[in-house]
Amino acid sequence: DAMVIQNPRYQVTQFGKPVTLSCSQTLNHNVMYWYQQKSSQAPKLLFHYYDKDFNNEADTPDNFQSRRPNTSFCFLDIRSPGLGDAAMYLCATSRERQGTDTQYFGPGTRLTVL
Amino acid sequence: GQNIDQPTEMTATEGAIVQINCTYQTSGFNGLFWYQQHAGEAPTFLSYNVLDGLEEKGRFSSFLSRSKGYSYLLLKELQMKDSASYLCAVVDSNYQLIWGAGTKLIIKP
Numbered sequence: 181d182a183m184v185i186q187n188p189r190y191q192v193t194q195f196g197k198p199v200t201l202s203c204s205q206t207l208n209h210n211v212m213y214w215y216q217q218k219s220s221q222a223p224k225l226l227f228h229y230y231d232k233d234f235n236n237e238a239d240t241p242d243n244f245q246s247r248r249p250n251t252s253f254c255f256l257d258i259r260s261p262g263l264g265d266a267a268m269y270l271c272a273t274s275r276e277r278q279g280t281d282t283q284y285f286g287p288g289t290r291l292t293v294l
Numbered sequence: 295g296q297n298i299d300q301p302t303e304m305t306a307t308e309g310a311i312v313q314i315n316c317t318y319q320t321s322g323f324n325g326l327f328w329y330q331q332h333a334g335e336a337p338t339f340l341s342y343n344v345l346d347g348l349e350e351k352g353r354f355s356s357f358l359s360r361s362k363g364y365s366y367l368l369l370k371e372l373q374m375k376d377s378a379s380y381l382c383a384v385v386d387s388n389y390q391l392i393w394g395a396g397t398k399l400i401i402k403p
Contacts (some may be wrong), residue, residue: 220302222381222393223337251334268335279385280325280344287334 184286192292197255201256203271212254215270230277236250296320298394303401314367314397322387329381377401
């Protein structure tokens with residue numbers, strides 16, 4: 181089945197220790213998104229890739245970076261995690277960049293910062 | 295600013311009907327999504343409305359009134375597995391997706 185996969189499902193890191201979250205997709209979609217979602221809050225878009233074109237949201241902290249080495253994979257790097265970065269991180273894909281395209285989500289990675 | 299309003303939490307009984315409302319004030323409108331999100335899991339697509347009216351899909355229906363900036367999700371014959379958060383998201387004039395915080399639906403036997 182075509183899908184969006186995220187690894188790991190649960191990640192524990194220490195304050196200030198870099199961490200990388202990964203996402204892969206078999207849908208062959210052009211667009212890949214990274215969202216941060218805290219408990220009982222709306223998902224917050226961090227950035228997205230349209231193919232290799234990277235688009236950062238204006239309020240995404242510099243602490244968050246992303247890489248998309250090929251169509252299938254996308255990584256979220258948190259260079260120096262703070263306690264406020266503890267959240268669920270959701271990867272999503274869509275065929276095209278227009279917001280009217282349905283987004284398909286992976287199961288998420290829950291990040292804990294100690 | 296852009297704003298999506300949904301009730302924070304609702305409770306309903308198994309077998310009953312529940313209506314989850316969403317009102318929005320956005321810069322333009324190009325459609326509205328409803329997603330279901332079980333606790334600790336990813337959102338999954340339920341419906342997309344861009345024209346006024348009711349769209350039915352099995353036990354779930356979604357209604358849109360663009361003139362009122364209003365949508366609702368109607369769930370019939372509630373089952374325990376319907377306990378989840380329901381997220382409303384609006385596509386604005388720039389084709390950006392604006393998310394609501396979601397409504398947590400609790401189903402009681």
